[in-house]
Amino acid sequence: MFTRRALLVLVCFALVLSLSGSILAAKKVVITYGNFSAGKDNEPTLNAMKAAFEKAHPDIEVKLQSTGYGEYFRVIQTQVAGGTAPDCYELNYENFVTFAAKNVLTDLGPLFQSAGMDFDAYDENALRAFNYKGKQFGVPVSYSVVLLFYNKDLFDKAKVPYPTNDWTWKDVIEAGKKIRALGDDIFGIIQGVHFWEFYKVIEQNNGSLFNADHTKFTVNSPENVEALQYMVDKVIKYNIEPTQAQKSNQGDWDLFSAGRAGMLITGNWAFTYMKENAKFPWDVVVEPGNKRKACHFFSNGLVINKASKNKDAALKWIKWLSSSRESCTLRVNAAWETPPISDPEIIKLYTSQTPPDNRKAVFESLKYLVTPPVVEQFNEMAQIIDVQLQKARDGEKTPKQALDDAQKELEQKIKL
Amino acid sequence: MYAGRGGRRALTIAVFLLPTIVGFVLFSLTPILRSLYLSFTSWDILQPAEWVGTENYRQLLTSDEFWRVMGNTAEYIVLYIPLMLVSSLAVASLLNRRFRGVLVYKVLFFLPVLTSWVAGSLIWRWILNYKYGIVNALLGFVGIKGPAWLDDRLWAMPGIVLASVWKDVGFFGLIFLGAIKGINTDYYEAAAIDGATPWQRFRHITLPLVSPTTFFVLVTSIINSFQVFAQVMIMTDAGPAGATQVIIERIYRYAFQFYKMGYASALSWILFAMIFIVTYVQWQFQKRWVTYDA
Numbered sequence: 001m002f003t004r005r006a007l008l009v010l011v012c013f014a015l016v017l018s019l020s021g022s023i024l025a026a027k028k029v030v031i032t033y034g035n036f037s038a039g040k041d042n043e044p045t046l047n048a049m050k051a052a053f054e055k056a057h058p059d060i061e062v063k064l065q066s067t068g069y070g071e072y073f074r075v076i077q078t079q080v081a082g083g084t085a086p087d088c089y090e091l092n093y094e095n096f097v098t099f100a101a102k103n104v105l106t107d108l109g110p111l112f113q114s115a116g117m118d119f120d121a122y123d124e125n126a127l128r129a130f131n132y133k134g135k136q137f138g139v140p141v142s143y144s145v146v147l148l149f150y151n152k153d154l155f156d157k158a159k160v161p162y163p164t165n166d167w168t169w170k171d172v173i174e175a176g177k178k179i180r181a182l183g184d185d186i187f188g189i190i191q192g193v194h195f196w197e198f199y200k201v202i203e204q205n206n207g208s209l210f211n212a213d214h215t216k217f218t219v220n221s222p223e224n225v226e227a228l229q230y231m232v233d234k235v236i237k238y239n240i241e242p243t244q245a246q247k248s249n250q251g252d253w254d255l256f257s258a259g260r261a262g263m264l265i266t267g268n269w270a271f272t273y274m275k276e277n278a279k280f281p282w283d284v285v286v287e288p289g290n291k292r293k294a295c296h297f298f299s300n301g302l303v304i305n306k307a308s309k310n311k312d313a314a315l316k317w318i319k320w321l322s323s324s325r326e327s328c329t330l331r332v333n334a335a336w337e338t339p340p341i342s343d344p345e346i347i348k349l350y351t352s353q354t355p356p357d358n359r360k361a362v363f364e365s366l367k368y369l370v371t372p373p374v375v376e377q378f379n380e381m382a383q384i385i386d387v388q389l390q391k392a393r394d395g396e397k398t399p400k401q402a403l404d405d406a407q408k409e410l411e412q413k414i415k416l
Numbered sequence: 417m418y419a420g421r422g423g424r425r426a427l428t429i430a431v432f433l434l435p436t437i438v439g440f441v442l443f444s445l446t447p448i449l450r451s452l453y454l455s456f457t458s459w460d461i462l463q464p465a466e467w468v469g470t471e472n473y474r475q476l477l478t479s480d481e482f483w484r485v486m487g488n489t490a491e492y493i494v495l496y497i498p499l500m501l502v503s504s505l506a507v508a509s510l511l512n513r514r515f516r517g518v519l520v521y522k523v524l525f526f527l528p529v530l531t532s533w534v535a536g537s538l539i540w541r542w543i544l545n546y547k548y549g550i551v552n553a554l555l556g557f558v559g560i561k562g563p564a565w566l567d568d569r570l571w572a573m574p575g576i577v578l579a580s581v582w583k584d585v586g587f588f589g590l591i592f593l594g595a596i597k598g599i600n601t602d603y604y605e606a607a608a609i610d611g612a613t614p615w616q617r618f619r620h621i622t623l624p625l626v627s628p629t630t631f632f633v634l635v636t637s638i639i640n641s642f643q644v645f646a647q648v649m650i651m652t653d654a655g656p657a658g659a660t661q662v663i664i665e666r667i668y669r670y671a672f673q674f675y676k677m678g679y680a681s682a683l684s685w686i687l688f689a690m691i692f693i694v695t696y697v698q699w700q701f702q703k704r705w706v707t708y709d710a
Contacts, residue, residue: 074672074673078461081461102460104462244567244656248547249546377674383669383673390658396657
């Protein structure tokens with residue numbers, strides 16, 4: 001008798017609980033957002049974005065799950081495997097392809113359609129990066145390009161005219177030599193000899209890592225050998241770029257902002273740092289090419305976890321975060337990369353800020369963009385090439401030998 | 417009712433052991449067995465594991481990389497073990513003397529043991545800096561132009577060895593100190609009366625009588641050396657040009673950056689087999705040189 005009554009009470013209690021639970025849930029949906037690109041510098045900006053969104057959408061609460069870049073992709077991958085991934089999260093282009101290929105993302109096309117939204121607001125290049133095999137698995141949230149930064153003081157002292165968008169490798173070497181002559185501790189340029197520079201520099205020389213249909217590696221092609229020769233010559237032959245020993249553990253940005261390098265190849269994400277740390281006039285131009293121009297294009301995108309139970313709310317958040325004027329204005333004012341939208345107002349806001357004066361170089365670079373050469377075993381490929389590039393950089397192997405060896409190892413280990 | 421005291425005793429023991437056993441089974445034994453299974457599969461975390469038989473082992477043992485990495489690890493061990501043994505014995509002998517402030521020195525030598533490898537590695541990157549480092553400055557005083565250490569493929573591994581000896585000498589020194597303190601002072605007195613020099617006393621009394629400790633230190637430090645990792649990741653990131661790639665670093669890279677869990681598991685089991693064999697061989701050879709009758 002007693003147990004029966006107790007059971008009844010329990011059932012009633014559970015019913016009430018679940019009811020009130022669903023009422024509460026209807027009141028407020030909580031979604032989690034995994035991200036890495038805010039970092040320490042832009043954490044306040046991200047918090048401001050979250051606050052603005054929640055004010056406009058009182059029925060949604062966004063929980064931020066922020067992780068440093070170094071650990072981020074491993075954390076997300078483990079969470080996806082363990083079924084505890086955030087409802088929506090940020091991915092850079094390289095990792096996006098891996099995740100899309102593994103079928104763990106939501107196709108956003110139908111979701112956008114049923115919500116009565118479209119992709120028109122986005123910059124075309126940035127949007128295309130998150131299309132995988134014809135399906136839009138992500139929307140861009142920011143992008144960045146790499147430019148030639150230069151120290152006007154050092155150019156003046158060396159009596160070299162400032163770089164222009166028409167510069168080529170030859171101009172870099174000539175200017176570099178004159179600036180190098182200014183002092184034992186002053187270098188012409190800092191670019192680095194590593195995978196991330198290599199895949200772009202070879203494109204400037206009409207080279208490529210793969211053949212046209214991506215079925216074979218062509219890492220040791222004559223164009224690529226010539227390109228690597230250029231990179232290595234700057235360090236060893238002309239020494240307009242510091243060797244590892246000459247760098248002595250100092251960061252590239254530090255060397256430039258300390259006034260010890262005439263030119264620096266780095267991304268527009270360095271604007272904030274240089275604004276604060278470089279105590280001399282500096283500016284940027286589109287990066288010099290050789291046979292043609294080629295500029296890095298990096299993009300971060302937002303995706304929705306395939307297993308998420310709150311896809312509609314997540315969709316509202318990622319659409320707002322990536323393309324609303326409010327969020328983009330916050331992003332531009334914080335100089336947190338570049339918003340991926342074609343809104344002329346936002347672009348005007350971006351180019352009107354200084355330094356650098358020549359901010360429009362960011363948009364001019366888009367004409368020559370090169371995306372990272374993504375394959376499924378991307379990290380492994382990058383490391384194989386990197387080891388050989390370092391051997392060429394340190395003079396242990398000739399560029400030709402180094403690339404021959406890289407080619408051999410890639411053919412053995414990487415599936416295309 | 418019948419089990420009586422014995423049964424209850426066993427039960428008590430079991431209850432006390434339970435937390436440890438549960439922890440061990442859950443967090444050690446299960447992953448160990450699972451990694452053995454995984455080493456015969458191809459698994460990228462996101463998609464289900466696929467059985468590939470001994471393919472991972474075959475690929476590993478026939479790759480140039482594997483043998484190069486073995487060579488690097490061997491280089492580390494060959495440089496590290498003698499240097500660490502000699503330094504910690506020397507430190508122990510020095511600290512065994514009575515002088516003012518000996519306690520302070522004990523603390524100073526032991527401090528690196530408690531320091532985290534991350535902090536220690538970052539400091540050593542500056543100590544070994546080509547232009548601004550202390551080591552090259554000291555070498556400069558005696559007219560030697562120091563190498564670029566961590567940026568030089570020949571000197572990167574010796575640089576890591578130096579940092580590792582600094583980190584471990586306090587720990588092993590303390591163990592040796594314990595052993596030396598345990599030696600009956602009568603032996604030294606007798607030897608001194610017979611006219612033995614300090615070196616002879618060290619060579620013929622101290623050294624043989626601490627040999628069980630030396631054996632312990634040798635076994636544990638070789639096992640640890642096979643697993644050198646943190647200092648490599650932070651000081652050189654396995655560079656320059658792969659000159660300091662070592663086994664655990666490769667396991668980490670394959671598992672968590674290249675997402676080849678099966679391959680990484682196979683490498684772990686090969687590492688286990690090697691450590692097992694080396695330790696077994698040491699155990700067999702100890703009879704030749706270890707004296708247990710102190």
